[in-house]
Amino acid sequence: MELKVIGKGVPKYDAWGKVKGEIIYADDFTMPGMLYGKVFRASVPRAKILSIDTSRAEKLPGVHAVITHKDIPRNNLKARFGQGSEIGAQFEGLYRVLAEGEVRYFGEPIALIAAEAPEITDKACELIDVQYEPLPGVFDPLEAMKPEAPQVGEKANNIASHFKIRKGNVEEGFAQAQVIVEGFYQVGYQDHAYLELESGVAWVDDDGTIVIRVSSQVIEHFREVAEVLGLPHSKVRYIGTLIGGGFGGKEDITVESYLALLAWKTRKPVKLTYTRKESLLVHSKRHPYYMYYKTGATRDGKIVALEARLISDAGSYAALSPWVLLYSTVDAAGPYNIPNIKVDSYAAMTNTPITSAFRGFGAPQVNFAYESQMNQLAQKLGIDPLELRKKNLLKQGDYLATGYVYDRPVPLDVLAEKAWKALGPKEESKKPHIKVGRGLAVGMCSYGRLTFLHDTSRSYLRLELDGSAVIRCGVPDVGGGQGHILTQIVSEELGVPLDLIKIHVTDSQLTPLAGTTTATRQLYMSGNATLKAARELKKRMIAKAAQLLSVKEEDLVVDQGKVVSRNDPTKYIALVPLINRMSADGEELFVEAQFNAPFTDVPESEIIEGRTHPDFTFGAYAVEVAVDEETGKVDLKRIVAAFDVGKALNPILVEGQIEGGAVQGMGYALMEDMVIKDGIIQTPSFAEYLIPTSKDVPDVEPLIMESMTGLGPYGAKGIGEPPIVGIAPAIVDAIDDACGVRITSLPATAEKILMEVKNRNKEKRAS
Amino acid sequence: MISCDYFKPSEVGEALKLVSQFKERALFAAGCTNILPDIHSGKQKDCVLIDISDLEELTGISKCGNSMRIGSSTTISELLDSSLIRDETPLLYEAALNFADPVVRNRATVGGNLAYASPAADMAVPLLALDSRVVVQSLDQGLREISLREFFVGPGKTVLSPSELILRVEFNLSQNFKVFYVKVGKRNAMAISLASLGLALKIDQTIKDARLALGALAPTPIRAWRTEDFLMGKFPEDKVMEEASEILLSEINPISDIRGSREYRVELTRSLFKRAFRAILSGERGLS
């Protein structure tokens, strides 16, 4: 049957509130008697804390509380990242609320202040005295892996995580190879740079429940906050706000523990909002990686062996570093059918700010490496890059690097070809110093969380007596329409018009927990849960209608506000009378449904085998650049992005993810340069850490394929993270095509390019 | 804690009295596009803000015979809206187009940009190339004209005494100059210059007059004297350009900072000068 609401680019329900300025974001909210919170932070990257004296700050008029680690019921927790159950193995990290005995990174929180005005909190910070004994720190993961390196974390050995992939035999593979390409790649930090800063307000309810109204991608953190405070889980409630940009940066606990502690201590509402400088200095970032790759192929372009060694900078607290490393390891060989693969990956701790989740979660880094390898292999073999991909891409039924059989279609050959052809004929530049070039890259990115996490999601749906409907779902909305899309699903299934559907989201106690808005999982998980709830209700409605109309259930459909017989349109009952009859007869007009992702077991050793994720999204980028060889500046002329999204439930939202992800990826590739020196970030402002403006990007051209083979509702795949995977190597490849220089580290700044062009010219003259 | 004060004089005389009273603490506040970020970052804690944003005497763009006068509180947007600027001073117009972003341009002022004296000050390059004069006033020194060539003495430092107010910028319009402006930033909007260059050449067989101004390549915005002297009287040809570019490199003194290394800036200077030179010869206008 033709879909009526699904597949339509209808506006999101939150869009009007946003254009009218009516949305109350986290920092927009105030309460009577509210205090202001601030975090006092370490001013050295690595030290022993000899003493903390907060007495002068406590005495400052207007200060209501100064908290240090000793005031916290549980200052050190095993970080569970919103998980219900323990995972164990390498996957846990230490979550420490406030520094205790030592400073591991510059800006580590040492004390919390609550006062009657922000200026008073600033003054109070000046009155806190900390005695440090500086310790030697280590600021580079390669250094940190050496046996003589100073210890960063709880383990003597700074390696927070180590994973392996072993498929076939790489020694034999390389022996068969006629051509080998080796590369060493380096990628730096990326900051989420969401426009909305970390913020929230917390208060204590009349019954002692701590309520935290906060911009967060994971409201399940209420469990950790409860444990920090020594309270039962039922006594901490998260009210999630509409988020002004997340991208993974609001996935770990940001301000919530601080807010809860200050509210609990003062018994007053407390607001805490970071400054941009604070956010850039200390909040979690994308992992820098060093990546060594060796790819071996036969002369006709068949890849026979791939070896990779990955080293990520895990920062000073592991946070999600092991998980990100695992993703990188699984993706390290790319979407290719390679018989012999060896991957060794390490996450090494350093005395730098925390590295954790960021859109792509380890996939963009290895994608840059494996696609750079592919494009260089194509050059070395003299084979067209598109042809080389076609010779090696995974196909349905092939084994992934982990040995898992991928049983769904992999249309990357079609996507890559479409993207490449869409560039059309190349127009050369008329100016001698401007060189035009093109690049191609493909990518794979998982959607759905790691299957050994046993992910679940819940959604509640209720029909009103007048035919309208209410949905309750704990889904955090980061702006991608995570809440909205659920209304489209209900509208489609039950025939309720969109404007009659009300959805409540993101309350850890009043809405069923839908799980994290991370890992490109919401459409898949809460979408399926909502679909399940809607179909259950539909089943009941049809059962009742069958009874009332004396028609077989199989013959009935929900269509245009009624339940009607397929074969005889005169046999129908309108929804409203049906619902009212069901209500009168004591039928339950509500359903709370749970959807479970596939479950696997936690990897027992470092070797990663079998299934790790529910599924993957595949995409291809074709990019055209014009490089100014005299300045090194890159003008991105065209970006074509071809993705198989399974099914575009709302094409405008899908395009929005592709266009936004491409630009965020372009920033990563070309201009987002987080400079760090001895553990201290040197670029803590938007004037120094540069993200793309409207004048830096072309109009991204999305090409959407609908294979219907996704695990989400109606065959949808996830599209939130995937668009950031693939664009960086495409751009770097285009630069190579334009001016013959291969950039192997990101960002590919104009300076790097110009210097490489100069070297190239020098070499040309010398030869 | 920040402890500032604020006054709003109703005319220039009052402003001058205030600034001579508060001297080093006084800051003239017009567009505040530098002052407010400095206050927020803690660079300014104890200033006396003298609001000159509504003073009539500091506004206006006018042509007086052969000379152009731009009031110091003229915003960059006002420069762009002026047909006088667009038609008569393309160098200044191009620089204004590349200044910060359209919203900041509605507030940032010509005088403010000069007084803040960043080595990368985007208004300084065209105004230097135009041989501008800054007209300033104070109670103790009265009215003074300062050549912009002598105005900047170091990063953030000018020859102004603490009690002097910039009233306006003036320059003579010279005919027959062909001009070219280029700015390189790390992105295409809201970018601090990595290097900026303004070249003006008067050519009649040979180069009759040459003015070359550079920004972000020395402790202050500069005019490249020796390069200009070298170019005078020469034929506008490639080998002259090559030699000039080498002399130019000896006149700049760029630093390495988070935006770029010294070596990169040297390369940029070479490239941008040659680009400007070639563009002027081929009749190409404006930006690269």
Add this chain to the structure above:
Amino acid sequence: MKNYKLVTIFVNERPVTAPVEPHESLLDFLRHKAGAVEVKCGCNQGDCGTCTVLFKGKAVKSCLVLALQANEKDVRTIKGFTGDFLMEKLQESFVRNGAVQCGFCTPGMLISSYAFLQANPQPTREEIKTAISGNLCRCTGYKKIIDAVEEAAFGEASTKKATSSGSPEISEGQEEVKGTYLLLGGG
């Protein structure tokens, strides 16, 4: 001793009087004294544009204006456009074109766009890009915002929106795969 001065600012035509410190910005005043939290703070340094308002008829970053400079003057935030034909057209266009994701840049973006269209009712796409170059967006990649401004200027029919590879292609006929492959052009 703190140094307060009384200031009255007409926020969306309503006078708001409050004491401010000399160094307080218009943004501080709007958010904390005038209750105008629709004006956002993304960086407080003039680098992001989320605090953009109309001041003396021009789009300005309110974190770069002293509150005292706005004394007795008009400031218009996104909530001050009820019944304004152009703004309502812009808002509808933003909603319809997917130009709003997280929405945090949206109030500032709308104000910059509004001021721009008032002065340039028939812009080119490049001109629109320049007009919003002082407003950062991290979610959309800007394309749909530019589409929305273009549509507000020219109407839905005569849109000059960028398209991708042109008209949609249907059914590639990939025999080895189940399901229909639909390859749709963007825009």
